[in-house]
Amino acid sequence: MAIRKEGAFIEILLPNGMFSYGRILAKASFAFYNIYSENKILDLEFIKNAEIIFINSVYKYAISKNRWIIIGIIELEPNLRVLPMEFIQDTFNYNQIELYDPNTGEIKQSQKSECLGLERAAVWEPEHIEDRIIDYFEGRLNVWYESLKIKD
Template sequence: MTSTKRKRIKLGDVYAVPLPDGRFAFGRRFKDASIAIYRYIGKSVEDIPQNEDYQFIVGIYDDVLKSGQWTVVVNRPFEDEDEAWPPPACVIDKLSGGYSIYYKGEMKRASKQECDGLEIAAVWEAEHIIDRIMGEDKWHKDPLK
């Protein structure tokens, strides 16, 4: 019987995300159960991004990060608490069709135009994040269009 050691999640941890083509993407843990996925794709776990340039930031289930499936390769502390928050995200009420913006733990009503260009608030599983990194957009349909 093999046991997978569950890991403690820390802000600023950078995870190596194994991709189906043998390369590695990297994601940095933010507040609000979010992860920022770097634009940089490495050839190995050690080939980490050199700057904080992200392709997207989404919510992620904690069990993905605690499972040990993605290895923590480094911790990059945030310069201040404000930097650790993910950017605003759009929330669309499925019943009313109304729009809100979620930011720093608070929800504020918004218009469709105010939500334009924002990530739709959602919590993602590992395979959906990997699909998006690999260019498969079936998990990222923009309901604003």
């Protein structure tokens, strides 16, 4: 059983046979890199220097059950030590929206305009993250991401 350690790089073998990469961040969060390759990549500096396409929380079994494999570790850069803000939106009253700080757990009332471009506060299944990665690189809308966007 792999142990979750901040700064660790993960290799994700996608269902279509392609490889993508991510990084373990604080709490339950992961950063996912703009890498979609037919071949394994072992150069951690190459991965580290790639653009991050999104950050989400993911259930721990992605690592603990070795679905995603840890391939190395480098201390987190300062910009990855602070998790991005997220939003919470009431399921029945779309006008009730809050900003959530995953670093502190603080929640405060907000306006939709302040939350545009933010991820919804949610913990993702690893297979849904894999779908999102494939859809991103294949140029398709992702059903999971779309279902979690701010509602009007």
